[in-house]
Amino acid sequence: MKRYILVSGAFLVVLLALAFLSLAIGGFGDPPSNVLSALAGGDDRFTVVRLRLPRLVLAVLVGACLGIAGTVFQTLLGNPLASPDLIGVSQGASAAAAGAFLLGGLSGPAVSVAAFAGALVVAAIITVLSWRNGISSYRFVLIGIGIAFLVQAFLGYLLTRADLKEAQGALVWLVGSIGTPGWDEIGITAILAGVLALSMLPLRPALRMLQLGDDTATGLGVSVTRSRALLTVVAVGFAAIAVAVAGPVLFVAFVAGPIARRVVRSSEASLVASALVGAVVVVAADFLGQRALGDARVPVGVVTSLVGAPYLLWLLARDNRSRGTA
Amino acid sequence: MSPGIRRGAVLIGLAVVLALVVTASFALGTRAIDLSSTLAALTGSGEGTDAMVVIDLRGPRTLIGLAAGLALAVAGALMQGVTRNPLADPGILGVNAGASLLVVVAISVLGVSSVVGYVWFAFAGAALATVLVYLVGSGRSGATPVSLTLAGAAVTALLTAVITLVLLTDLETLSQFRFWQVGSLTARDAGTVAVVLPFIAVGLLVAIALGPRLNALSLGDDMATGLGQSVRATRIAAATAIVLLCGGATAIAGPIVFVGLVVPHVARRLVGPDYRWIIAYSVVLGPMLLLVADILGRLVVQPAELEAGLLVAALGAPVLVALVRGSRVSAL
Numbered sequence: 001m002k003r004y005i006l007v008s009g010a011f012l013v014v015l016l017a018l019a020f021l022s023l024a025i026g027g028f029g030d031p032p033s034n035v036l037s038a039l040a041g042g043d044d045r046f047t048v049v050r051l052r053l054p055r056l057v058l059a060v061l062v063g064a065c066l067g068i069a070g071t072v073f074q075t076l077l078g079n080p081l082a083s084p085d086l087i088g089v090s091q092g093a094s095a096a097a098a099g100a101f102l103l104g105g106l107s108g109p110a111v112s113v114a115a116f117a118g119a120l121v122v123a124a125i126i127t128v129l130s131w132r133n134g135i136s137s138y139r140f141v142l143i144g145i146g147i148a149f150l151v152q153a154f155l156g157y158l159l160t161r162a163d164l165k166e167a168q169g170a171l172v173w174l175v176g177s178i179g180t181p182g183w184d185e186i187g188i189t190a191i192l193a194g195v196l197a198l199s200m201l202p203l204r205p206a207l208r209m210l211q212l213g214d215d216t217a218t219g220l221g222v223s224v225t226r227s228r229a230l231l232t233v234v235a236v237g238f239a240a241i242a243v244a245v246a247g248p249v250l251f252v253a254f255v256a257g258p259i260a261r262r263v264v265r266s267s268e269a270s271l272v273a274s275a276l277v278g279a280v281v282v283v284a285a286d287f288l289g290q291r292a293l294g295d296a297r298v299p300v301g302v303v304t305s306l307v308g309a310p311y312l313l314w315l316l317a318r319d320n321r322s323r324g325t326a
Numbered sequence: 327m328s329p330g331i332r333r334g335a336v337l338i339g340l341a342v343v344l345a346l347v348v349t350a351s352f353a354l355g356t357r358a359i360d361l362s363s364t365l366a367a368l369t370g371s372g373e374g375t376d377a378m379v380v381i382d383l384r385g386p387r388t389l390i391g392l393a394a395g396l397a398l399a400v401a402g403a404l405m406q407g408v409t410r411n412p413l414a415d416p417g418i419l420g421v422n423a424g425a426s427l428l429v430v431v432a433i434s435v436l437g438v439s440s441v442v443g444y445v446w447f448a449f450a451g452a453a454l455a456t457v458l459v460y461l462v463g464s465g466r467s468g469a470t471p472v473s474l475t476l477a478g479a480a481v482t483a484l485l486t487a488v489i490t491l492v493l494l495t496d497l498e499t500l501s502q503f504r505f506w507q508v509g510s511l512t513a514r515d516a517g518t519v520a521v522v523l524p525f526i527a528v529g530l531l532v533a534i535a536l537g538p539r540l541n542a543l544s545l546g547d548d549m550a551t552g553l554g555q556s557v558r559a560t561r562i563a564a565a566t567a568i569v570l571l572c573g574g575a576t577a578i579a580g581p582i583v584f585v586g587l588v589v590p591h592v593a594r595r596l597v598g599p600d601y602r603w604i605i606a607y608s609v610v611l612g613p614m615l616l617l618v619a620d621i622l623g624r625l626v627v628q629p630a631e632l633e634a635g636l637l638v639a640a641l642g643a644p645v646l647v648a649l650v651r652g653s654r655v656s657a658l
Contacts, residue, residue: 081476129647129651130650130651132651141472141476142472142475142646143646143647145418145479146646146650147647149417149583149584149643150639150643152639153635153636153643157632157636160633161630175490298491299490302490305483305484305487306484306487306491309483312480312483313477313480313484316476316477317461317462
């Protein structure tokens with residue numbers, strides 16, 4: 001427990017350092033002479049407070065939500081590959097959000113609601129299709145990948161049908177990026193994330209016990225089916241609100257849980273640490289995307305894929321090797 | 327009737343259906359053209375707008391549908407045979423993404439503009455992705471469907487990110503990217519197809535020659551070796567054919583997923599596990615699937631069109647789900 005708090009504190013410090021860095025030398029505008037005085041209302045207030053701060057806050061929110069969503073999914077299915085961005089849940093949220101935006105002309109909270117509905121539908125479809133005397137996590141993952149292709153095709157269809165200007169606006173749901181969001185957008189996301197976090201609190205003991213296996217959990221007095229369903233809905237919600245504002249920032253949900261677990265050195269899923277890791281990953285990736293390539297502004301989703309996909313490959317290669325020698 | 331004759335008869339029947347589909351592909355679309363005008367245009371005696379539409383607009387896309395459908399289906403059959411993996415598909419395993427990436431790099435970074443120039447990049451990219459996915463997906467215990475599929479998904483994600491990165495430097499290409507990434511038969515002209523066709527033909531010949539070897543391989547590596555076969559040589563020859571077929575198909579039609587997955591399975595249903603017949607059936611069924619998807623795409627949302635790749639995905643994803651639910655993979 002002590003290590004858990006220590007590690008979370010360390011992640012928080014890293015996050016704050018990255019945040020400071022992003023505010024000081026992030027994209028757009030000249031570097032301000034003094035970030036702290038700018039925040040307090042001094043010089044360069046516009047660059048720091050209007051341009052960079054919203055972006056930073058949204059990056060933190062998106063990362064935290066994805067980190068939690070990934071960890072809950074991975075824990076529920078007992079499989080590190082079962083994160084929402086690999087199995088099509090994020091893509092479902094994206095397609096629904098893009099549909100709401102392009103076809104329904106919706107914006108703001110309505111897009112989030114649509115994303116949630118889309119993600120929930122995809123999660124339900126995968127669950128139903130992979131159900132055969134219970135859930136096999138690999139069947140779940142493979143069917144999820146198939147559904148992800150289908151949803152991706154639907155999203156492609158939406159984008160090719162829209163007129164060019166609107167499609168530009170909807171491209172965020174194809175690659176995943178954090179633009180310069182308005183405070184109202186951030187406020188809605190923060191409120192939704194807060195509600196979800198609160199509804200997560202009473203579910204945490206159940207999540208912990210489900211890790212021990214369904215039978216043990218039942219023995220410990222957990223209503224397995226109900227807890228699983230509730231946890232899935234909350235996790236889908238976290239993924240959906242992140243995707244609604246930032247698109248499918250791939251691999252964040254996938255890496256946050258395992259990294260947190262490894263650093264905390266606990267077999268238990270640690271939601272706070274995962275949220276912090278997610279936030280660190282997204283803020284760092286966005287910073288890199290803004291800064292690393294000179295004038296080119298790279299969407300955060302591209303950066304996370306470039307870093308996350310090799311990690312997945314490494315994980316697969318390592319698993320195969322250990323299975324071969326065992 | 328002996329099984330051989332029956333299989334041959336069904337194959338001929340399917341070839342006739344394919345001929346009908348090809349004719350439909352010339353005749354149907356936003357501007358419907360009646361059969362006699364279509365045939366007149368095809369035999370060179372037609373004139374006016376109808377003949378122009380048939381020859382200049384629908385000719386290339388029909389040709390692309392034939393070539394790409396054949397290439398992807400045969401490549402899928404080869405992949406499923408070599409890896410003994412029922413989920414193998416050039417799209418799912420990331421091979422098409424590899425070809426796409428190097429084509430994009432060739433065009434936008436190196437400034438290659440001729441097809442003859444970038445077709446080589448398509449092959450190099452397909453080869454790169456094939457090797458990468460296979461190395462990652464197969465440990466000493468051999469490649470399982472799960473590990474190969476996941477490796478393919480990871481490689482696709484990685485390569486797509488790099489493609490986006492390359493295209494982002496140019497906003498205009500980004501807006502084309504959305505059309506390109508769904509897979510379409512209308513993106514290239516007849517000249518491009520002519521450049522790519524010889525490669526697809528070579529790939530097809532290698533695939534046909536490999537049929538008997540794939541049958542031995544389906545009994546397991548040890549059994550195939552016992553039957554006097556060099557497993558390694560078979561793998562390398564198959565990989566070469568896959569690269570030629572997928573690189574060629576992607577160069578003319580973009581990254582199309584699921585043709586290589588669905589067609590060999592349908593063929594297997596029709597003719598059983600003999601790879602010589604599976605490949606022969608794939609040659610006919612692949613173009614049929616892609617052309618039917620393309621024709622449907624022209625008709626369902628008139629006067630607009632749906633890209634063939636989208637419809638193939640809509641048809642293919644349920645097949646993948648059914649396969650995963652089926653007995654062969656669920657043991658995992």
